[in-house]
Amino acid sequence: MSIAYFAKGAGLAIMLAAFAMAVGLAYIVASRTAKRRMAGLVALGASFISLGAFVLVLSANLETSVFNGNEAAMIPRLWAGILIPASVLMIYRALTGAEEEPEPAGRTDKVLAVLAALTISVALMDYLGYFICSAAFILICMYMLGYRKFPVMLLISGSWVAFSYFVFYRLLYVGLPLGSIIKAVFGI
Amino acid sequence: MVLTNLFDGLVRIMNLQSILVMTVGVIVGILAGAMPGISPSMGVALMVPFTFKMDPSNALIFLVAIYIAANYGGAITAVTINTPGTPSAAVTSFDGYPMCKQGRAGWGLGMSLVASVVGGIFSVIILIAFAGPLAKVALKFWPQEYFSLAVLGLSATASLGGKDWLKVLVSTLIGLLLCTVGMDPILGVKRFNFNYIPLYDGFTFIPALIGLLAISEVLSEISEFNFVTQNVAAALKTSWPGIKDYWKVRWTMLRASVIGTIVGIFPGAGATIAAFISYDIERRISRTPEKFGTGIPEGVCAGEAADSASVGGALVPMLTLGIPGSATTAVLIGALMIHDLQPGPELFTKHPEVVFNLYSSMFVANIIMLVVGTWGSRIWVNVTRVRKEILFPFIFSFALIGSYAVRSSMVDVAICIGFGILGWILRRFRIPLPPMVLGMVLGTMAEVNLRRAVMIGGTWAVFQRPISLTLLILSALSFGLPIYGEIKRRKKKAA
Numbered sequence: 001m002s003i004a005y006f007a008k009g010a011g012l013a014i015m016l017a018a019f020a021m022a023v024g025l026a027y028i029v030a031s032r033t034a035k036r037r038m039a040g041l042v043a044l045g046a047s048f049i050s051l052g053a054f055v056l057v058l059s060a061n062l063e064t065s066v067f068n069g070n071e072a073a074m075i076p077r078l079w080a081g082i083l084i085p086a087s088v089l090m091i092y093r094a095l096t097g098a099e100e101e102p103e104p105a106g107r108t109d110k111v112l113a114v115l116a117a118l119t120i121s122v123a124l125m126d127y128l129g130y131f132i133c134s135a136a137f138i139l140i141c142m143y144m145l146g147y148r149k150f151p152v153m154l155l156i157s158g159s160w161v162a163f164s165y166f167v168f169y170r171l172l173y174v175g176l177p178l179g180s181i182i183k184a185v186f187g188i
Numbered sequence: 189m190v191l192t193n194l195f196d197g198l199v200r201i202m203n204l205q206s207i208l209v210m211t212v213g214v215i216v217g218i219l220a221g222a223m224p225g226i227s228p229s230m231g232v233a234l235m236v237p238f239t240f241k242m243d244p245s246n247a248l249i250f251l252v253a254i255y256i257a258a259n260y261g262g263a264i265t266a267v268t269i270n271t272p273g274t275p276s277a278a279v280t281s282f283d284g285y286p287m288c289k290q291g292r293a294g295w296g297l298g299m300s301l302v303a304s305v306v307g308g309i310f311s312v313i314i315l316i317a318f319a320g321p322l323a324k325v326a327l328k329f330w331p332q333e334y335f336s337l338a339v340l341g342l343s344a345t346a347s348l349g350g351k352d353w354l355k356v357l358v359s360t361l362i363g364l365l366l367c368t369v370g371m372d373p374i375l376g377v378k379r380f381n382f383n384y385i386p387l388y389d390g391f392t393f394i395p396a397l398i399g400l401l402a403i404s405e406v407l408s409e410i411s412e413f414n415f416v417t418q419n420v421a422a423a424l425k426t427s428w429p430g431i432k433d434y435w436k437v438r439w440t441m442l443r444a445s446v447i448g449t450i451v452g453i454f455p456g457a458g459a460t461i462a463a464f465i466s467y468d469i470e471r472r473i474s475r476t477p478e479k480f481g482t483g484i485p486e487g488v489c490a491g492e493a494a495d496s497a498s499v500g501g502a503l504v505p506m507l508t509l510g511i512p513g514s515a516t517t518a519v520l521i522g523a524l525m526i527h528d529l530q531p532g533p534e535l536f537t538k539h540p541e542v543v544f545n546l547y548s549s550m551f552v553a554n555i556i557m558l559v560v561g562t563w564g565s566r567i568w569v570n571v572t573r574v575r576k577e578i579l580f581p582f583i584f585s586f587a588l589i590g591s592y593a594v595r596s597s598m599v600d601v602a603i604c605i606g607f608g609i610l611g612w613i614l615r616r617f618r619i620p621l622p623p624m625v626l627g628m629v630l631g632t633m634a635e636v637n638l639r640r641a642v643m644i645g646g647t648w649a650v651f652q653r654p655i656s657l658t659l660l661i662l663s664a665l666s667f668g669l670p671i672y673g674e675i676k677r678r679k680k681k682a683a
Contacts, residue, residue, distance in 0.1 A: 063377055114410055141581035174589070
């Protein structure tokens, strides 16, 4: 089995799974040591090592020919080749106390909720169009962040839609998606 | 002779029509620059059709006024909502946005405006005085020198990340690696895009930048979720810098203007690299380097003056040799050709009035920008008084539409969100983001020129030319000295 096996198909999936396991393992092992607060940084370092290894494996399989001493894989290999030892050193420094502790996680639930709303609104843009999705996102996001004056919320989201329509869609000719459902309903 | 021509040019453009053209150009430029996704080149390109019925001189004046103002416009959103309207304004956000968070948005906006005007005017003076000789110097740069210039720019990261050099290095390398996604720039080989067509050109820079700086910042602020006290702080009346405050940073503005003009002259280098290098140098020579990034006027002025000064620099090869130094000057060359004007030495002999009208108009456009910008800043500063529950959804929407506008692609929107999440994670682990941005800015320049240099002169080509070698030695010192100093300090502390 050559290294090219891991550059596509099942081999690629196996490699990605192995990297995910390595990162997870690094986190679990680090969180059981006295430096458990650095477990996240150790996992991040492990993910950078995986990224470097990933690039090295993929660059071994690039469709390339060497031309006057250079090839497409040259620069990715160079950067990945430096990234891997630098990440190893970062993990070492994290475990020996030379690195600063990470910032407190804070309200991750709020962040994830906003990100979920954002992702859903973007995913629906092809169907419902930019204007409906962005108006709905602004309303929902304001609500999630604790704003409760509904008339103001409606006014703001409506104003944004009007602004983006006139400035971006009409004036600057940015072809914002109108949405397949909206197009079908209104026969646009 | 030059002064006489310049004065004649000034007299010719001092009519209502030309002043109106410049004012409209400045307003359009500021708005284009302030909108993420609308780059200065795009702003100029969008306005080219409106110049068809203008006389060639007014057309050029109009488009260059847009170019000048767009480079400043990017600073407005960089300072107020940490969303750089142009890539070069990313540097302005390093200190401009912290100023805004401290309730000093007026300072950020005022400093960026005045620095832009100073940088702009300085570069015009250089353009007029030394256009010919400077263009000849720039042409002597081979790929070896361009690669070394990129490395010198990358070495700036050592000071961007403060004492944590290893995290800086890792962050820079990730930026450089991200740059390798897409079509190989020399041989056209597909790299790491898994045959996914939207990634053939790699990650689009503007969406990635918006995600890394703006989205990640908003996500970090949401995770700190303490809007009650933050809103009270934001509601405080903002302060504005006075003449004395501007005078205090005069040397910073001057140095940045010199750097911006010089870097702007080199084709392909551009405003972003100029701003980064200037910020780095200013930080290194500062007596209080640790204050950079916390919201100090020097930080804003260093990036902004260099950014604006690069405009004059980029016009040097364009006007004298007909070589575009940046994307915007490429558009300008196209616009000139539409009006039957061929940039290059012939422009000076066949149409000297157009050239000197342009020079004079650049002075006037900068003055108009100062007036319009001062008035506009009073409006823009109100953004900081908006409650965060309202402002944040707007920033998300603005970021998304700005990302989409670049290529009309939902993939760019996804890239923006993806980089936002990446930036949020990296911020949490105190990995600085500016080095990654710089890596993404300089990655292609470094790769293309290194590989060209290898093709020309073999593996060690970059060490064989004296300018290239000097730049590389400077880069090594630039990156190595702060690390050496840090290690020495730690040893002293331990002892």
